[in-house]
Amino acid sequence: MMWQPFFTFFSFAKDCIADIFRPPFRTNLLFKEMELITYQSLPIVTLCLSFAATVTILESSFHMKMVIGDDALVPGFAAVLILREIGAIVTALLIVARAGAAMTAEIALKLITEQIDALKMIGIRPYQFLVAPKIVASSLGVAMLSMLVSIVALVVCGVASHIYLDLSPGLFLAAFHRFANFNDLFVSGFKGFIFGFTIPLICCFFGFQCRGGAEHVGKMTTRGVVMSSIVIIILDFLLSALISHLF
Amino acid sequence: MNNQKQTNPSPSPIISFLQVRKSFGNNVVLKNVTLDIYPGEIIFIIGRSGSGKSVLLKHLVGLIRPDSGDIFFKAQNLSHLKENEFFPIRQKVGLIFQQPALFDSLTVYENVAFGLQRLQKRSGKELEDQINKVLATLAISDLKNRKPNTLSFGQQKRVAIARTIALNPEVLLFDEPTTGLDPVATTVVNGLIASLSRKMKTTSVVVSHDMHSAFTIADRIVILHEGEVLVGGTPAEIKQCSHPLVQEFIKEV
Amino acid sequence: MSTRFYNDDNPSKILLMLANLGSAVIFLLKILAHLGNLKLHQEDIFHQIWKITLHSLGIIALSGFFVGSIMAIQFSLQLKEFAALSLLGGLATSGTIRELGPLLIAFMLSGRVGAYTTSELGTMKVTDQIDAIRCLGADPIKEIIFPRFIGIICASFFLLIFGVFTSIFGGMTAAALLLQLSPQEYLREIPRFLNLYSILLSLFKVFVFSFCLAWISTYIGYHTEGGALGVGKNVVKTAALSLSVIVFADWVTSLVSESIQLLFS
Numbered sequence: 001m002m003w004q005p006f007f008t009f010f011s012f013a014k015d016c017i018a019d020i021f022r023p024p025f026r027t028n029l030l031f032k033e034m035e036l037i038t039y040q041s042l043p044i045v046t047l048c049l050s051f052a053a054t055v056t057i058l059e060s061s062f063h064m065k066m067v068i069g070d071d072a073l074v075p076g077f078a079a080v081l082i083l084r085e086i087g088a089i090v091t092a093l094l095i096v097a098r099a100g101a102a103m104t105a106e107i108a109l110k111l112i113t114e115q116i117d118a119l120k121m122i123g124i125r126p127y128q129f130l131v132a133p134k135i136v137a138s139s140l141g142v143a144m145l146s147m148l149v150s151i152v153a154l155v156v157c158g159v160a161s162h163i164y165l166d167l168s169p170g171l172f173l174a175a176f177h178r179f180a181n182f183n184d185l186f187v188s189g190f191k192g193f194i195f196g197f198t199i200p201l202i203c204c205f206f207g208f209q210c211r212g213g214a215e216h217v218g219k220m221t222t223r224g225v226v227m228s229s230i231v232i233i234i235l236d237f238l239l240s241a242l243i244s245h246l247f
Numbered sequence: 248m249n250n251q252k253q254t255n256p257s258p259s260p261i262i263s264f265l266q267v268r269k270s271f272g273n274n275v276v277l278k279n280v281t282l283d284i285y286p287g288e289i290i291f292i293i294g295r296s297g298s299g300k301s302v303l304l305k306h307l308v309g310l311i312r313p314d315s316g317d318i319f320f321k322a323q324n325l326s327h328l329k330e331n332e333f334f335p336i337r338q339k340v341g342l343i344f345q346q347p348a349l350f351d352s353l354t355v356y357e358n359v360a361f362g363l364q365r366l367q368k369r370s371g372k373e374l375e376d377q378i379n380k381v382l383a384t385l386a387i388s389d390l391k392n393r394k395p396n397t398l399s400f401g402q403q404k405r406v407a408i409a410r411t412i413a414l415n416p417e418v419l420l421f422d423e424p425t426t427g428l429d430p431v432a433t434t435v436v437n438g439l440i441a442s443l444s445r446k447m448k449t450t451s452v453v454v455s456h457d458m459h460s461a462f463t464i465a466d467r468i469v470i471l472h473e474g475e476v477l478v479g480g481t482p483a484e485i486k487q488c489s490h491p492l493v494q495e496f497i498k499e500v
Numbered sequence: 501m502s503t504r505f506y507n508d509d510n511p512s513k514i515l516l517m518l519a520n521l522g523s524a525v526i527f528l529l530k531i532l533a534h535l536g537n538l539k540l541h542q543e544d545i546f547h548q549i550w551k552i553t554l555h556s557l558g559i560i561a562l563s564g565f566f567v568g569s570i571m572a573i574q575f576s577l578q579l580k581e582f583a584a585l586s587l588l589g590g591l592a593t594s595g596t597i598r599e600l601g602p603l604l605i606a607f608m609l610s611g612r613v614g615a616y617t618t619s620e621l622g623t624m625k626v627t628d629q630i631d632a633i634r635c636l637g638a639d640p641i642k643e644i645i646f647p648r649f650i651g652i653i654c655a656s657f658f659l660l661i662f663g664v665f666t667s668i669f670g671g672m673t674a675a676a677l678l679l680q681l682s683p684q685e686y687l688r689e690i691p692r693f694l695n696l697y698s699i700l701l702s703l704f705k706v707f708v709f710s711f712c713l714a715w716i717s718t719y720i721g722y723h724t725e726g727g728a729l730g731v732g733k734n735v736v737k738t739a740a741l742s743l744s745v746i747v748f749a750d751w752v753t754s755l756v757s758e759s760i761q762l763l764f765s
Contacts, residue, residue: 044744051751058754059599062761063591066693067584077578085574090747093607097739101615105732112728164758179578214626214728215351218619221735225611230562237566240573241678308635334637342635348628366637410636 012127012208013201016135019128026133033137037099037196038145045094046149052090053153056081057160075161075172076179079154083184084243087150088191089236092199095142096228100203103134104224107207108217134200142196147189183247191239195232202228260319261286261418261450262307267316269302276302278474280316286417289444289451291461293496294471300454301345303471304420307452308342309333320418338366341416345423347403349395349410355382356391359410366414381413385439401432405439412443419443421453425460433457437464458497462486470496524719531718534646541647548651553658556612563608564663568670571595576679588681590689592671593664598698601664602705603750605656606713610742613652614717618738621645621721622731630722645722649714656710660702701757708753709746716742 060074060081107130110116116126154176161167167175206224210216260283269277276299284290294300305311306318309328318325320336328336349358359378363369369377382388385405395403404424411419421440425433441464444451455461461468462482469479470493478488486497534541571592579585621644624630633640668690675681717738724734 044740048744048747051747055599055751055754058758059595062598063594063693066594067587067591068582080578081574085570094740094743097610097743098736101736101739105736109729109732179581214731215619215623217728217732218615218623218735221732221739222611222615222619225615225739226559226608229608229611230559233563233566233570237570237573237674240570241674244573244577245678305631310631310634330634330639337635337637344628344632346627348632350629350632351624361633361638362636414636 009202009205012205016127016131016201016204019125020132020136022125022128026129029129029133030137033133034141036102037095037137037141041095041098041145042149044098045091045145046152048094049087049090049149049153050156052086053078053082053156054160056086057157057164061165073175073178074165075157075167076175078157079176079180080184082153082157083150083180083188085236085240087153087188088146088195089232091146091149091192092142092195092232093229095138095145095196096199096203096225096232099138100199100228101221101225103200103203104207104221105217107131107204108210108220111208111210112212112217131200131204134204135197138196138200139193140196142199143189143193146192147185150185150188187243191236194235194239198231198235199228202231258286260284261321262452263317263319264303264306265317265319267303267306267313267318269299269306269311269314275474277313280471280474280476282469282476282479284450284452286450287444287448288466289441289453289464290467290469291465292452292454292469292471293456293458293461296456298471299474300471301422304342304422304452304454307340307418307420308337310342334366338414339416340418340420341411341414342420343407343411343422343424345426347395347400347407349403349406351395354392354394355387355398355406358395358406359413362410362414377413381409384412384443385409401428401435404428404436408439408443412447415447416449418450418452421451421455423455424453425455425457433460440464462497523723524715527719527722528715530641531646531649534642538650541642541650544647545650545654548647549654549658552613552651552655555616556609556655556659557662559608559612560605560659560663561666563604564666565670565673567600567604568592568596568667568672569674571600571667572671572674573678576675576681585679585681586685587689587693588675588679589668589671589686590691590693593668593690594693594698596667596671597664597694597702599750599754601660601667602702602709603746604667605660605663605706606709606746607743609652609656609659609710610713610717610746611739613655614713614742615735615739617648617652617714617717618721618724619731619735621648621718622724622734625722625724626727626730640722645718649718652714652717653707653710656706656713657703660706664702697761701753704757705750705753708749712745712749713742716745 056078057074060078064074064077107116110130119126119129158169158172161172162169203224206220206227210220262282262284264280264282267277267280268275280299280303292300292303302311306313307320307325309325309330313326316326320340323336325333325336349355350361353361356378359381360374363374363377379388382391385408387402387405387409390398390402390406395406398406419440424436424440428436437460440451440453443449453461453465465482467479468482468485470477470485472492478485478490478493480488485493488494538545572588575591575595576585576588579588579591624644630640630644633643668687672683672686675686676683720734720738720741724730726733
């Protein structure tokens with residue numbers, strides 16, 4: 001009985017994923033979702049990650065000074081942290097709050113205004129029309145966003161190092177190269193892909209669970225955000241453990 | 248514009264609207280409303296959806312302030328009062344919302360107690376007696392400890408009425424009381440409004456687009472159209488009115 | 501309140517934003533005006549603190565545990581470079597207390613508590629319950645908003661402490677399972693890394709973050725309009741805005757603490 005919700009969710013996920021590969025392939029919807037997730041979120045995510053990058057530099061420098069009394073290697077550590085962890089997770093959580101919550105609300109509202117029933121009447125599969133494009137768009141979008149924004153964050157790191165640690169850009173790049181390489185960027189993208197894949201699955205699931213009224217719409221949207229966030233953190237742990245073991 | 252006729256020499260009006268104007272942005276909801284309401288009567292304000300009926304009602308409890316014009320309650324001008332100055336008014340003028348607006352986290356008993364505790368500062372045995380009396384009047388005593396989300400829509404409406412009449416107001420404002428109810432429940436609610444009015448000697452202002460109910464229990468009917476009072480009078484007078492719009496309204500009755 | 505702004509045709513976006521900000525500040529002042537009689541609201545506030553803390557314990561425990569593990573893994577890779585793995589416990593804990601702890605709590609709470617509060621208040625607003633409160637002689641800000649506002653801020657402190665402990669536990673577990681580091685070794689260096697200043701910074705950050713969260717979620721919830729659609733829209737708004745504001749506040753507080761530290765060293 002306790003496992004019932006999980007079964008419901010996995011059967012939902014299975015249906016949605018199957019619908020991704022079922023024609024007609026609604027590429028115009030895909031592009032619309034992509035625009036929402038990536039283009040519209042780009043400024044905010046970049047800004048937030050820049051802030052996070054600066055804070056990472058400051059905190060790393062503080063701890064470095066504690067451990068070995070010297071902060072010349074801070075850029076290297078910070079860069080690795082950003083590429084492997086912060087880039088993907090902060091981007092994903094921001095997307096959950098912006099796009100994920102919007103997905104849940106959209107589907108919940110469509111459900112209670114009977115638009116879902118209307119779609120079924122016309123012969124359109126609701127999951128294929130509503131959820132599948134979001135999954136594809138989100139996976140690709142968050143992956144790209146992760147990588148792109150991580151690069152911007154690294155540039156910001158360089159600037160921050162220059163301002164706070166008096167490290168010239170040259171020293172920064174040197175320290176950076178010692179610890180990080182392109183593989184780490186792909187890690188960021190890969191994590192972004194996995195996170196982006198799960199966000200619509202979970203958020204739309206809760207959207208479809210809505211049973212009516214303003215109160216329920218709010219409750220389901222909240223639940224979608226919270227569940228997505230916690231699943232992303234757990235996935236991040238599993239991925240980090242896996243990656244650190246394999247490499 | 249204002250075709251009120253007094254069928255009997257009544258005392259001075261208990262509520263008066265004088266050239267009230269209210270707009271929301273570019274949308275002028277009330278253009279120029281002038282209306283007198285007399286103590287003890289049941290008056291129905293009829294109009295199409297969006298004609299500003301609810302907005303008019305909310306002015307009387309200070310939830311909305313007019314852009315211009317005056318509103319008088321027993322010779323007191325309400326148009327420029329501050330929020331906390333409205334509290335004594337709200338003791339005497341009770342609004343029953345279209346959605347029951349019951350407090351989800353409180354039981355029926357606690358809902359009814361809410362106004363009594365805060366507006367009238369009652370407590371203890373006095374409070375309990377009043378609540379039980381009011382619940383009995385509306386035949387919902389057995390729902391005392393239930394939460395609103397376990398009640399039917401009709402039951403919720405009755406609790407909402409109980410909550411408001413517990414304060415013994417002089418004026419009762421009903422915002423679309425029968426909208427969304429089936430014909431049986433509609434008759435029950437209409438009967439409630441009529442009997443409450445007689446029993447408690449209140450003035451009842453009912454906003455509705457249910458002409459049938461209006462012709463059943465109203466002493467006077469006023470038709471609001473495009474932000475102004477079109478006609479007003481007893482049900483018999485309205486029936487005989489030759490204005491085309493009025494004829495359209497009463498066609499269904 | 502918002503009707504005032506419609507009198508201009510097409511006010512510019514910046515003007516609208518400023519107007520909203522002004523309105524939000526007025527709202528905040530109305531709430532803070534009740535700080536004077538805290539004693540009156542004691543029961544309500546305790547009830548809220550209890551409710552919010554209980555409501556969020558699970559999510560904080562889970563997220564704290566896993567973030568602690570993630571930090572342990574990531575830091576271990578870097579510490580291995582210096583063969584200083586024994587410092588892992590201290591480093592991870594210090595990082596959690598100073599930075600990740602407050603940030604994580606705020607992130608999780610912005611969903612669990614922030615979005616929830618906006619949903620609750622928004623629903624009350626669109627079902628006329630807020631108007632009903634006014635008609636029955638009470639001030640909605642006093643009855644509903646103020647206890648929640650204070651409750652969120654106070655509960656955050658308890659949740660921070662709880663989160664830090666679960667984080668340490670998570671790091672310890674990950675270290676033991678994946679890095680062959682015993683719990684004793686993990687915990688040993690923690691005191692070395694902790695100082696009063698870090699703890700003060702942590703508490704200050706939690707206060708700032710939860711203040712922003714309480715403000716945003718209550719303001720947006722209270723000013724919801726438009727039925728179920730409005731509630732949905734505003735929950736999304738709160739989730740998105742509070743995250744961005746928290747990240748921004750994190751940056752500002754870090755800068756401020758950095759400057760203060762420079763002043764004292």
